[in-house]
Amino acid sequence: KKLGVALVGLGSYSTYQLAPSLLDTEHCYLAGIVTGTKEKESVWQEKYNIPKENIYNYENFDTIGDNDSIDVIYVVLPNSMHAEFCIRAAKAGKHVICEKPMAVSVAECDAIINACNEHKVKLSVGYRMQSDPYTHEVKKYVREKTFGDVLFVSSDAGYVSKGNPDQWRLNKKLSGGGALMNMGVYAIQTSIYGTGQNPISVSAQEFSTRPDYFMDTDETITAQFKFENGAVAHMMTSHNANGNRLKCHCSKGWFELDPAHSYGPISGRTSNGDVLKFPHKRQQALQMDDFAKHILLDSKNLAPGEMGKRDMIIVEAIYKSIREGGQEQLLSLGDLGIVV
Ligand code: NAD
CATH class of the missing domain: 3.40.50.720 (NAD(P)-binding Rossmann-like Domain)
Structure with missing residues (x-):
């Protein structure tokens, strides 16, 4: 059926x-x-x-x-x-x-x-990237420690927003927030599957270079995550700077995706000189088939609601850290049962 x-x-x-x-x-x-x-x-x-x-x-x-x-x-x-x-x-x-x-x-x-x-x-x-073969390969490198332990992750997700300043993405009532809500969730996701762990704390900063255009929503946000094993991730998300990259620095080398989360094909390479190459299929087709198989065949739900909720807990912690200027603890994320 x-x-x-x-x-x-x-x-x-x-x-x-x-x-x-x-x-x-x-x-x-x-x-x-x-x-x-x-x-x-x-x-x-x-x-x-x-x-x-x-x-x-x-x-x-x-x-x-x-x-x-x-x-x-x-x-x-x-x-x-x-x-x-x-x-x-x-x-x-x-x-x-x-x-x-x-x-x-x-x-x-x-x-x-x-x-x-x-x-x-x-x-x-x-979350179409959860069904993409490049994401699965990154998760495998992390899980199997192909390049040793991941110690530092750098991830960017942004583009330069132009055009109608009344568009819903720049209207907080409709969007809930700016770059962080729109593109930041990709950088949060890559920080997590790039380390294979949920963060235990976050500190974040907000910057604006076009305040007249971004009147209602955040333009550029940077955030640093700490993980239980001592690893660190730095993310940047922006509506005024291009970013589409994940780089994982490990104890025995590195691997990166660049672009990391556009519609594809994604491109990846490693410190071994390997170039990642997977057949291209629309991520959205893979994603919707994965969900259909979850319903029909009880296969794993690759992007359950709890994962979206986890990322929203992180989004709220980032906004709070910006407002209050401190480090936010994220110790209860593990309770949601979502790892990557
Ligand atoms: P869009 O502006 O192109 O489309 C929005 C649709 O909502 C339009 O059909 C519009 O008529 C309708 N709408 C109903 N009420 C509205 C209102 N009050 N204001 C504005 N539009 C209203 O946006 P989009 O790019 O298609 O994004 C829609 C959703 O999809 C967003 O949540 C966005 O984050 C998500 N999205 C995800 C990806 C991805 O790669 N997963 C990519 C693009 C968009």
């Missing part, structure tokens, strides 16, 4: 990445859409051969529970709308994929996790 996926929010990520990827998946397919823009209905219906009864808007969305051809609802809306629509999806009895960042607060992550547990549906976060 192939699972039917309905995309909620037909903006650029749904249009240019998720819908085309769903033509390339083995265990799921694009079965439905949920949109607030009437004109998009017929365009998508025609392009992807979507039956009329599988087209919903934000008002009649809750009746999707009666539609047996939809198994998974993928929420691809501005960050502050993730919680509401994930919870409505869970109440409709559908499995949920929630885009990153999972929500705009830890409390909202908890509400999503609780709703999915209560309604006995599966939940994952749209």
